[in-house]
Amino acid sequence: MMRIELVKRPQRSALFSVLSPFIAFALTMIAGAIMFALLGVNPLDAFNIYFIQPISEVWQLHELAIKAAPLILIAVGLSVCYKANIWNIGAEGQFIFGAIFGSIIPVLFPQFEGPLVIPLMLLLGMVGGALYASIPAFLKTRFSTNEILTSLMLVYVAQLFLDWLVRGPWRDPQGHGFPQTIQFGDSAVLPELMPDAGRANWGFVFALVAAVAIWLMMSRMLKGFEVRVLGSSPRAGRFAGFGLNRMVFFTFLLSGALAGLAGISEVSGAIGQLQPVISPGYGFTAIIVAFLGRLNPLGIVAAGLVLALTYLGGEAVQSALGISDKVARVFQGMLLFFVLGCDTLIHYRIRLIGVALMKPNAAKLDAAPKLEEAR
């Protein structure tokens, strides 16, 4: 029988705060190898197909960027929330509403063309995401309703609302009854970065810009300091004159706008129309990205690429080995688990104690000097 005991470090370990994502990744690999072996696949072959092959050619790197863009955009916003100890877990819904708002122009006013269309769509997307995020923020500040539960419930509502739109009022009349809107016109499609090399679009650039901007805000500006103070000690924040309610709105609107931007970028760039399902769970996977990136915007860029690879790898093993692409979700879940576990090492030393080996007398002897010390 083993017992785990945590011993608080005098200060946070710089070594482990760098190492912990890597240890977590290694542990995920080991667990993944066991999982593949249980599924009857040679783990080395599976890893090759899962992690190496999907990024071995240039066009595939473009696919990686397409998947990473929404993850990074959303996660960067969420990291500010989580730093402030505010739990927006409904980014998936804000993503969807951003996509819906941004699509108003190409779906309802397809005759409107020109260089203004894209900026307007992006703006509307951010407004849509922010508006949808303002609901849990309002309920939390006005009625102190738990934002975890409300923001999550709104995800289901958003999914159903999108489903209704594309099957009902927004359905393409010439679409042979398929539940989808009309294809966006040329001026409503987010341009590709390097059309000759692959499909990656401006969404990835938005993600990088957002990451750098938020990093500057968090590390160089008063607002970032406010977020950190309120997150670690609301009481201290109050003494400093930082309003908690204002912070709730700020973080929700910011993360909602970024999720909305991700939504419209995805629809306008990668899909080209609205469909009943426009996201393979980006809003939830972004939570993992935020934590794997240690809630640091620059770390999140790296983490976003890793998680994007798990999506591509999932598709690859499905077509090559006939394993369900749900394997991607399993990898993502395990990764978050191990990251959270490894983060303990930053603040604590872990001591394993063999309970069965310790005789009662020995325990007493052990306790005695401590009493002395206490006196």
Added chain:
Amino acid sequence: MDITVNILLTIATAATPLLIAAIGELVVERSGVLNLGVEGMMIMGAVGGFGAGYLTGSPWIGLLAAIIVGALFSLLFAVMTLSLATNQVATGLSLTLLGLGLSGMIGTSFVGQPGVRLPNLDIPVISSIPVVGRLIFGQDPVFYISIALTAAVMWFLFRTRTGLTLRSIGDSHTSAHALGIKVFRYRYLAVIFGGACAGLAGGHLSLVYTPQWVENMSAGRGWIALALVVFASWRPWRVLAGAYIFGAVWIGQLHAQAFGIPVPSQFLSSLPYLATIVVLVLISRNKRLTMMNTPASLGQPFVPDR
């Protein structure tokens, strides 16, 4: 009359998984731990229960498997949040994400397979008494378990010394620890109990409610169960009432869809989720009620100074 009885029966069937999962989570939260992984444990229970039932042909083995799978899955959460003192919100979320992924992967081969269903209770003569017979003596076994469980938890929390100790840990783990109470032992057992309940609730979904495996078949019920605990301000009998209100909403929207009410079905389907938000707002407006009943150390990690 028959229609009324049928509707009441379906409401009970819809309310049962919510009730069981919420009662389990209530015990967990009373011990001061917030496990947001209910949805994940539930869906794991559903796939485990269906799988075991499908492979052995016995729904009872399925039900047992659902409980065990739920409990084992919650153990993962317990080790992380209790022994490694990780953030409970984030760990609970990851439990849900992992559960949804893992169940989808395990369940791939179960999609479209015929399941086994737990038979309803059928006592000769008594069960065929009009109205009362079927309502009280003719339901599925898990219904009776859910009611008994609620009563047992009520009795345990408020009428036994161990229950009092558990609540005291939830209110102040530091004081409880100083009094020599084994905080970790209580919390481990509470979390595992919550997991077993969520697993049982999942088993009810795939062995009674719709005896088949559908991906994501828990459809947010785990989250609604979490909301129910807040709604009930951590009191078992209010969880019972809340679960039946939500069961009624759930069934009500299904019937409305079947009757062809001229409202898009998607709007009706979103009613349970909207109702959850409304109910949460109503209950949390009353700050005094919430403040007084929320376990004071809920969600806070505990690392004793030794």
